[in-house]
Amino acid sequence: MKIPSEMSERIKELAEAISEAERVRVITHIDADGLSSAGIICSILHKEEKQFSVKAIKQLDKDNISELFSNMRSDLLILTDLGSGQADKLPKNKGVCIIDHHQPVSSEILQLNPHFFGIDGSREVSSSGLCYLVAREMGYRDLSPLAIVGAVGDNQDSRGELLGLNKEILKEAEKEGLVIVEKDIRIFGRQTRPLFKALEYTTNPYLPGISGSERGAIEFLEEIGVPLKRGDKWVRLVDLTEEEKKKVLTGLVMRIVKTGGSVESAKVLVGEVYTFPAEKGMLRDAKEYSTLLNACGRRGFPGVGIAVAMGDRNENLRKAESILDEYRREVSEAIELLQKEGLKEKGILKYFLAGDRIRDTVIGTVTSMLMGRREEVLVGMANSENGKVKVSARTTRELTNKGVNLGIALRRAAESVGGDGGGHSVAAGAKIPRGREMDLIEFLEKEIERQVNEIDG
Structure with a gap:
């Protein structure tokens, strides 16, 4: 390595x-x-x-x-x-x-x-x-499978594969027989769930009219002519022919683009998928495993997730699966709420103020899912404890290539209003005092403009 x-x-x-x-x-x-x-x-x-x-x-x-x-x-x-x-x-x-x-x-x-x-x-x-x-x-x-789970959970496979040291770790795990690497449509539950349920549970990217809607997922498959069952068995993604997979993929891309999403955001649907042969059920797939752990943490049960990561396949795994069902419902409801209300705009920024209507621990997930155009910054805020507001910000590689660094920008913006922040160039978070939300937006917009102008100059 x-x-x-x-x-x-x-x-x-x-x-x-x-x-x-x-x-x-x-x-x-x-x-x-x-x-x-x-x-x-x-x-x-x-x-x-x-x-x-x-x-x-x-x-x-x-x-x-x-x-x-x-x-x-x-x-x-x-x-x-x-x-x-x-x-x-x-x-x-x-x-x-x-x-x-x-x-x-x-x-x-x-x-x-x-x-x-x-x-x-x-x-x-x-x-x-x-x-x-x-x-x-x-x-x-x-322990290399957990490194793959964590990388996928942090969307470091967003270009369809793992890169850099992640790739080195992946190759080592593959050589040891701990992971199988394939290329496929990357939806939640591709091996374990009926296809219509897998589509319903997929939230990254968000599938308009399908994510969070069993009826919407069924109608989509009927519309594109892909069967729900073969005999008395529900069809899973892994059961589809190559022709049927093409129909599903084309239909999903068209659905995303027609409802305002970008082709770029739809590209995340295809790429490498990682299977752990020693595991059973949803833990066989890295994407499902990472979503399970994320749900435990975001819903307030991190100890359950850590126990699963350490190998508990009994009581804590059953608890985690129940927590995941609740998490999926919560995220889908949050997305529906914001799609109805729309996003506010200020220059290059888009933002939303969720207040108490969305849990602060899922605001990052929701913000990531709502990313749309190729060159924008999206900021989501939700009330947290002790009079604080949780801030999550996301942007695209196109903007970071132009000089935008959200980790630095949000840290400076948060500190300017008495808070703390930081993160990556493409994704960052902060906590600020309640009541200073618009002050942060004002500062952040100017800071991002300064970063871009600095490079252009």
């Missing part, structure tokens, strides 16, 4: 720190990549017979840093999938380390972050991929 030499040294430092510690605390993010990261690290700690605890949080900010770091009783505190953007605000404690792929700030804290080594953390490796590299250094190569 091709890893920069300085990065290899950092990986060894992390592996040694884990080996030497007796009591370890893990703090991670609530999304699929965060829970996959925790699953990897906690699996290492379990195998190494360490005492450990784990906590998943929505965001690391100035409001919870002191609480999380007070009365540390562990030898080592590991932050996964968060921390790099706030590293300069953290206590300078030798027992703290960060494994994160978001845009970092420099600090004295030990960090494993790809950006320090010239690797793009928004597309080439996720936090779970970095955690796997530490596990690999310690001899635990069987």
Whole structure:
């Protein structure tokens, strides 16, 4: 595996720190990549017979840093999938380390972050991929499937395949027989669900009139002439002939474009799919597995997701499947609400203020799904706890190629109104005081214009 030499040294430092510690605390993010990261690290700690605890949080900010770091009783505190953007605000404690792929700030804290080594953390490796590299250094190569799950959960396969270090990890897992790589239509439940249910459950991309609607999915298949059943068995995507798959794909692309979506957004429908042969049911497919973990975190049950990631295939898996059903309904209802109300515009920005009508933990998912045109920035906001507002922002590679960096722009905008923020060039998040939403929009619009003009100039 091709890893920069300085990065290899950092990986060894992390592996040694884990080996030497007796009591370890893990703090991670609530999304699929965060829970996959925790699953990897906690699996290492379990195998190494360490005492450990784990906590998943929505965001690391100035409001919870002191609480999380007070009365540390562990030898080592590991932050996964968060921390790099706030590293300069953290206590300078030798027992703290960060494994994160978001845009970092420099600090004295030990960090494993790809950006320090010239690797793009928004597309080439996720936090779970970095955690796997530490596990690999310690001899635990069987944990590579979780790195793939985390990368897919962070949409790092959005171009139809995994790239960079993700691709290296994928090749290694494929060689070990831990994953099968194929090309197919990428919809939820392609192996496990009747086709009409798979279409109903697909939310990325959002399928107008189909996502969240069983009747809409059935009518779509009837319209394009693809059977619901063969004999007494429901037809799944994997049961279709190549001709039938072409009908489904053409019909979906036409549906997306006719209702205002872009051809670019429809391209995510086709690409590599990743199957884990050792798993059963929905955990066989990386996309389904990542959605399951994401649902657990977003619905407030991250511990269930981490237990599944660590190998629980009994009670916690059953709980996770039930949580996923509730999550899908919640996301579909949120999308329908915003499609009825429409988005507001300010220059290059589009935005929506959901208030209390959409849960703050799903606002990022909803914002990603609503991305439309090739060159726009979309900002979603929802009320959070303690008088705060959760902000999620998304843009396209076309705009980042013109100089837009959402992670930097949103961090500056959030700080200008008394909040915290950061992330990637194409996707970022923040928390700001309630009542400052429009002030943030004003600042963010000017900051993005400044970034574009800086490149043009």
